[in-house]
Amino acid sequence: MGAPVGAQQVAERFAELYGGRPDGVWAAPGRVNLIGEHTDYNDGFVMPFALPHQAVAAVSRREDGVLRLHSADIGGGVAELSLDALAPGGDREWTAYPAGVVWALREAGHAVTGADVHLASTVPTGAGLSSSAAVEVVTALALNDLFGLGLQPWKLARLCQRAENVYVGAPTGIMDQTASACCEQGHALFLDTRDLSQRQIPFDLAAEGLRLLVVDTRVEHAHSGGEYGKRRAGCERGAALLGVDALRDIPYAALDAALARLGDEEEVVRLVRHVVTEDHRVERTVDLLRSGETRAIGPILTEGHASLRDDFRVSCPELDLVVDTALSAGALGARMTGGGFGGSAIVLTEATDADTLTKAIQEAFTSAALPTPRVFEAVPSPGARRLS
Numbered sequence: 001m002g003a004p005v006g007a008q009q010v011a012e013r014f015a016e017l018y019g020g021r022p023d024g025v026w027a028a029p030g031r032v033n034l035i036g037e038h039t040d041y042n043d044g045f046v047m048p049f050a051l052p053h054q055a056v057a058a059v060s061r062r063e064d065g066v067l068r069l070h071s072a073d074i075g076g077g078v079a080e081l082s083l084d085a086l087a088p089g090g091d092r093e094w095t096a097y098p099a100g101v102v103w104a105l106r107e108a109g110h111a112v113t114g115a116d117v118h119l120a121s122t123v124p125t126g127a128g129l130s131s132s133a134a135v136e137v138v139t140a141l142a143l144n145d146l147f148g149l150g151l152q153p154w155k156l157a158r159l160c161q162r163a164e165n166v167y168v169g170a171p172t173g174i175m176d177q178t179a180s181a182c183c184e185q186g187h188a189l190f191l192d193t194r195d196l197s198q199r200q201i202p203f204d205l206a207a208e209g210l211r212l213l214v215v216d217t218r219v220e221h222a223h224s225g226g227e228y229g230k231r232r233a234g235c236e237r238g239a240a241l242l243g244v245d246a247l248r249d250i251p252y253a254a255l256d257a258a259l260a261r262l263g264d265e266e267e268v269v270r271l272v273r274h275v276v277t278e279d280h281r282v283e284r285t286v287d288l289l290r291s292g293e294t295r296a297i298g299p300i301l302t303e304g305h306a307s308l309r310d311d312f313r314v315s316c317p318e319l320d321l322v323v324d325t326a327l328s329a330g331a332l333g334a335r336m337t338g339g340g341f342g343g344s345a346i347v348l349t350e351a352t353d354a355d356t357l358t359k360a361i362q363e364a365f366t367s368a369a370l371p372t373p374r375v376f377e378a379v380p381s382p383g384a385r386r387l388s
Helices: 007-018 096-107 131-146 153-168 175-182 226-242 252-261 266-290 294-312 317-328 351-367
Strands: 024-035 045-061 066-071 079-082 115-121 187-192 198-202 210-216 333-337 344-350 374-377
Touching: 007 024, 007 045, 007 115, 024 131, 024 175, 024 210, 024 266, 024 294, 024 333, 024 344, 045 131, 045 175, 045 266, 066 096, 096 115, 096 131, 096 153, 115 131, 131 153, 131 175, 153 175, 175 187, 187 266, 198 266, 210 351, 226 252, 226 266, 252 266, 266 294, 294 317, 294 333, 294 344, 317 333, 317 344, 317 351, 344 351, 351 374
Parallel strands: 066 115
Antiparallel strands: 024 045, 045 115, 045 187, 066 079, 187 198, 210 344, 210 374, 333 344
């Protein structure tokens, strides 16, 4: 996944680019979602945790209405933008993510007057691990500190979501930005996306002799693509037909009755069934983790994959190959993670079986004439923070 990005390294590159030391260096992580997929924009429950992979930003404040942006990971020089010219839909480059955050802060009435930014990230792009949210959150945290805005992490996450929804044009929910901003080391974040209430649930896999592997299939996905939007619109249609504000309001015990009311709306039935059962899977997972039964969440992860594959229909052959191979090789559970249409899968395994499973998955891809997937251990890590 590349070597970790150090604060000093990023600060030194900033000085080369902009001719002076930065005012500070900040970091924000990518995330893996343990369970709770496509529930966030349905006011439901999610359970992500932060990865050790992070976006690091060296930033200095400006007073002249200019935003200068540079990425160590994307070719090209320094991009210079006028704050007064920032407008949704006008930027299709990577710069839309940090620029969108500046736009969202200013739209909300916060006096941001410009900045110089240099970014470097180890969060894999296109892998469903929230590389864009990491860039947004690290930008927001830096500006929050530099301009003394006094915004809490959950509020920064809200503004970052607005940047992605309105400025970038990707109809994502609140989970990714909240995970990056609010997660704690050694914990998964149980988040109610309706009221943004949070509970940190202990999730120390190493202490229990377990590992959670992330398998990046190298099949890139794109949230702003039409299929994601279709699923969201279908969920909203289901809620409207059932007379509720969001699918979160359908109790699991009342699911069968709700589906019967939808009649021959086959696609809506599938979407509603996934969201309601997925919310229930999150609650079951929380209960098991709090009672120390971590191994017992494996079958719940696998149930979630079947639902995403068959009802929500956002899996792909490569993700299914990871899950099927892992389970055949003795994994405790496995599922795709993230928005789908590519990206990554997660595999829960005994620590002693991790190497065997990794080899089995890589050999299965070789046999299918597919590029070798990237496999790494997911260790619950700290959320966004200032480094220097």
